[in-house]
Structure formats: C-alpha cells, structure tokens
Amino acid sequence: MKKPPYGISNYEELIRDGYYYVDKTMYIEKLENLPEKRIMFLRPRKFGKTLFTSTLENYYDIKKANEFERLFGNTYIGKHPTELKNSYYILKFNFSGIDTTNEETTMKGFKREVASSIKSFVDKYELDFYVNIGEEAEGILDNLIKAFGIQKSEEKLYVIIDEYDHFANELLSFNTNQFKTLVSKNGKVRKWYEILKKGTESVVDRIFITGVAPITLDSLTSGFNISSDITRNRLFNEMMGFTKEELIQMMECIGIDKKEQEELLPIMKENYDGYTFSTKGLEKMYNSNMCLYFLKDYIQFGEIPEQLIDMNIASDYNKLGNMLDLCKGEEREKIIEKTVSGQGIVSEITEKFNPAIEFGEKELVSMLFYLGYLTIVGEEFATPELKIPNKVMKEMYSDFIV
DSSP: OOBOOTTOOOHHHHHHTTBOOOOOTHHHHHHHHSSOSEEEEEOOTTSSHHHHHHHHHHHHBGGGGGGHHHHHTTSHHHHSOOTTTTOBEEEEEEOTTOOOSSHHHHHHHHHHHHHHHHHHHHHHHTOOOOOOTTSOHHHHHHHHHHHHHHHTTTOOEEEEEESTTHHHHHHHHHOHHHHHHHHSTTOHHHHHHHHHHHHTTTTEEEEEEEESOOTTHHHHTTTOOOOEEOTTOGGGTTSSSBOHHHHHHHHHHTTOOHHHHHHHHHHHHHHHOOBOOSTTOSSOBBOHHHHHHHHHHHHHHSSOOSOOSOHHHHHHHHHHHGGGGGSOSHHHHHHHHHHHTTOOEEOOOOSOOOTTSOOOHHHHHHHHHHHTSSEEEEEETTEEEEEOOSHHHHHHHHHHHO
C-alpha cells in the first residue's frame, strides 16, 4: 500500500520511500515536442510545481542515466522515453524563502541562492570552477556559463527556476519602489536574467520557469524576452493539480475503498475542485496539496478532518493576497462584491503586470486568477468568465477581504 505524498516535493525521495505518485510524466514528452525550448508555466500556490521541476531534473540529469529504470520504470515516460532523456547538465534555482525586509537583505538572499545553487552544480558534476562570493549574482552566473563552455564544449545546460517570482511578489505587496529598483531598469535581478538569456547563445539549451504570477515578466522583458508562457495553453491545463480520475486512482492505491470514496469525494469536490486554467480546458482540477492534506489526516485518524483548510496553504494565500491592495477605489469594491456573492466576472486576463502602471479592474481580476481565488468557468464573446472555484477558496478570499 502506498502513502499519500503530502509535503513531498523531491521526486527521487517520493519514489524511493514508497509514496504514491500521480503520474504527470506524459507532459515531459509534450513539453519536449513544443517548438519553444524556454518555457514559463504559472500555477497558484501548492499546486505541485516544485515536484514537477524535481521530476524534470531527475529525468534529464545526465548523471542519473543508470537510475532511469528505478526512477521512471513504472511511469508513462519510462515506457515512452524521449531522445533527450538523461542528456543534460541540470542547473536549478529556487528563489523561495528570501528575506525581503529591505533591499540589502533581498539582494543578499538572491545572491546567496545563486551562489549556493551554482556551488552544488559544480560539486555534483565535478567541474573546475571557483564560486567567488565577492562577485555579484550576475557575475557568478556569467563566469559559470563561460567555464562550462570551455570544459564541456559538447554538452548543454537545462536551467530550471522554481518560485522565480516569490521574493518579487513579497516586495511588490509592500514596497513597490524597492521592487522597481531591483527588477526594473538597471536592477541586478534583471541583469542576472540578461546573462541567462546570453547563455542561450552558447551552452544553455532549455529553460523551465515556474511561479505564481507574471508580475516580473514585464519588467524583465527587455532583458529576458525569450520565454514562451504556456500557462493558459489547453494542452497543459491538467499538468499540475489532480483530475477526478487521478484522485480516485490515488485513493484506491493508498487504501481507501469504494464505500469510503463515495463519502469523501463530494466533500473534496466541494472544497478543493473547480480550477480551469484555459477556456478550452477539458477538465476541472483539484488543488493537489489540499487533497493530500485531507487524505493524510483521514488515513491517520480514520475520519474527515475537522479543519478542511490546511493552515500552511492559508498563510501562503493571505501573504500573496496583500498584492490586491495595489488596486484602489470603486473598481476594487465592485469586483469584491460580485465575486464574494458568487457572480461571474467577464474580463480579459493580462499576461504581464507592469508595476509602474496602477492596477485597474482587469489587472485585479487577473491577479485573483493567478493567485487561485478565481478560475475560468466559461467565456462570453471570446472573453473569459471567472468565478471563485470552490468553498475553501471562497472562505479564504472572504476572510482576507474582511
């Protein structure tokens, strides 16, 4: 019997320790078949982004070729491997957890993550490279790319960036001037992405970036205008989160019988289901982390959790919710009133937020969509219609508004 993988975001650990894996590896093949090689993919908090980046890392890592069968033998991609499996040197960054108290702590945290990730990369692949922490983050990355090109001239890098917008989101929620300093104009974060873009001319072959909202994209555009945003591409609507079928299969494999499923599924549907990220999306998605929280407690105690909202998720959503304060006045009040009452809102969804421009109605609705407070339920005259997806999000949204 498998265990529900609540809180597990490392793919190798999940497979090794006998956790149930909802197989999303068919999307590795779909990503590889896209004409674009530098991809941006956004989803709300706790939707399985980090686990997916870990899956990519394990699949493409050149050092794990001998472990392919152990890691992927029981998955779709294990039975249908692509030509590029185990063919890259993986350079991965995760920008969550950076201290954004002020500009100094933010840049120290950013540089620390860059230096630490590059040091791990160098050690893992036994490269002859010294990480000089006296340099700026962009300088460290630039020197690594040059050194890699000399030492591994026949090889290529796959760069994976998880939580690309995490610290920027926090800055934007309470210090927009500091955000502009770091990300706009000649900001150091923007310079770092300029170096990464330059690397695609030599050793950087593929890039996969995840986050929640496209806040920094507009600010980085002139420095990093090479990524293709597939967030609302209908082919990838179900790439993260759980479909109903996936949820049922997992419940069976972790020991929940049919009778129990009949009792639990309506509760989970009401509270965790309802997300659609494309107007052409085929299925509504369950929030994966919320489902795993629920099932973990149910298996442990043999009863439905008293608290249906995972407090770890609630704290994340409320922190990001501070960004809603960027929209002021009557437009904000009108949107809040309509959404809380369950009415739909017909609005375009912006793909780039520019912090230099005040948020209006479209920007606020779009932000609510990216945060997961609203989801696509249909369209009217080719424009998306959005509503609150489920009971849990309505409660968290209402709590935040109050």
